[in-house]
Amino acid sequence: MRIRLGTRKSALARVQADKVAHLLHAVDPNLNVEMVFLGSKGDADKRTNFQDIGSVGVFTKSGEDALINREVDIVVHSLKDLPTTQPEGLVLASVPEREDPRDVLCGLTLDTIRSNRHKIGTGSIRRAAQLRAIFPDITVVPVRGNVPPRLRRAVEKNGIDATILAAAGLKRLGLMDKTMEYLNPQIFPYAVAQGALGIECRESDKDIIQILKKIECKKARAETDAERALMKHLGAGCNLPVGVCTSWKNTMLHMKATVTGIDGLQQIRDHAFICTFAVEKIGQRLAERLLDKGAGELLRASGINQDTAKVARFLKT
Known part of the structure; x- marks a missing residue:
């Protein structure tokens, strides 16, 4: 059986696609997994700040178009980039084992940042807001691009002193x-579904879905379904100041969620436990609590809460 695997062209995307291909071969050595490299608007335009356009679908639309047009059979995404609602006919078929979801600081330590005014590079509104909440005197420098050049800028102190990466x-x-x-x-909650891969395919391809289910991690799926349900019910895009921290207490899923004002002056937090058979309810429940506490106003004040017209124009240019 041949499976055409669609992936972006970046070094990280290729590594992630290779990982999925390896997992597929492990469950069926006879599979012929063929890589198909796809461009994305987010990769092509590294200048426009996500705060100016939102980021819903910026890195995933080309893959979904390729699925709809039957140019590929599956697409591997960084799940944090995938919108919480799929186009008609497509499905999030599998979430393999999740990597460490935490953020890391590169170039400096937190103690160094505390003692001096530094320039911290990031293209993430969430990370920038969380930094401002702890270090109001820092300067946040918008930085986009693939992981290696962003890391290099921090190491070489090229316009920034440090950066935050996954x-x-x-x-x-x-x-x-x-x-x-x-x-x-607990202090710097990570992005929804950070560290997880999501494999998308056509809903009608039942044989492929059956294979993809064999490489799914049930815990990773439960965590990310809960986190994505939170994001969906908040009405928030993937690059907004919403952070989560998800953990397990025996068979109970515990999720903490934080919405941070982009100026860092206000943070709204809540948490909940739930059994694994109802993980999406924890996301909805937390979203409702956060909205009751004023999270909607914070998200609207960000000025980037899913301006779909801006996103559409960006994707078409």
């Missing part, structure tokens, strides 16, 4: 030696 991406690229400090997710 531990998962650094581990997959073999770059953990450049890490200065893991960020405590």
Whole structure:
């Protein structure tokens, strides 16, 4: 059986696609997995700040178009980039084992940041807001691009003193030696579904879905379904100041969620427990609590809460 696997062209995307291909071969050595490299608007335009356009579908639309047009059979995404609602006919078929979801600081330590005014580079509104909440005197410098050049800028002190990156991406690229400090997710909660891969395919391809289910991690699926349900019910895009920290207490899923004002002056937090058979309810429940506490106002004040017209124009240019 041949499976055409669609992936972006970046080094990290290729490593993630290779990982999925390896998992597929492990469950069926006779599978012929063919890589198909796809472009994305997010990769092509590294200048426009996500705060100006939102980021819903910026890195995933080309893959979904390829699925709809039957140019590929599956697409491997960084699940944090995948919108919480799939186009008609497509399905999130599998979530393999999740890598470390935490953020890491590269270039400096937190103690160094506390004692001086530094320039911290990040293209993430969530990370920038969380930094401002703890270090109001820092300067946040918008930085976009793939992981290696962002890391290089911090190491070489090229316009920034440090940057924050996902531990998962650094581990997959073999770059953990450049890490200065893991960020405590209780203080710096990570992005929804960070560290997880999502494999999308056509809903009608039942044979492929059956194969993909064999490489799914049930815990990773439960965690990310809960986190994505939170994001969906908040009405928030993937690059908004919403952070989560998900853990297990025996068979109970515990999720903490934080919405941070982009100026860092206000944070709204809540948490909940739930059994694994109803994980999406924890996301909905937490979203409702956060909205009752004023999270909607914080998200609207960000000025980037899913402006779909801006996203559509960006994807078409």
